[in-house]
Amino acid sequence: MKVDVDMSICLLHGQCVIAAPAVFSFDDAGGLVWVAEVDEGLRGDVEAAADACPEQAILIG
Numbered sequence: 001m002k003v004d005v006d007m008s009i010c011l012l013h014g015q016c017v018i019a020a021p022a023v024f025s026f027d028d029a030g031g032l033v034w035v036a037e038v039d040e041g042l043r044g045d046v047e048a049a050a051d052a053c054p055e056q057a058i059l060i061g
C-alpha cells in the first residue's frame with residue numbers, strides 16, 4: 001500500500017507517529033518522514049494514523 005502525507009496541511013502534531021511508529025517519525029530537524037510503500041500487515045496502523053490525524057493529511061493508496 002502507498003502512503004503519502006499532504007505536507008501543505010500537516011501541522012506536525014505527531015499523532016501519526018504515536019499511532020504508527022513503524023511508518024511515521026520525525027527526523028533530526030523535526031520534519032515528518034514516512035515510509036511511502038508499506039507492507040499490508042501495517043494497514044491497520046496506517047488507517048489508525050489517518051483517523052488520528054486532525055488535519056486529514058494522510059493519504060492511503
Ligand code: SF4
Pocket residue numbers: 005009010011012013014015016017032052053054055056057058
Ligand atoms: S498527525 Fe497529521 S498533521 Fe499531524 S504530523 Fe501526522 S500527518 Fe501531520
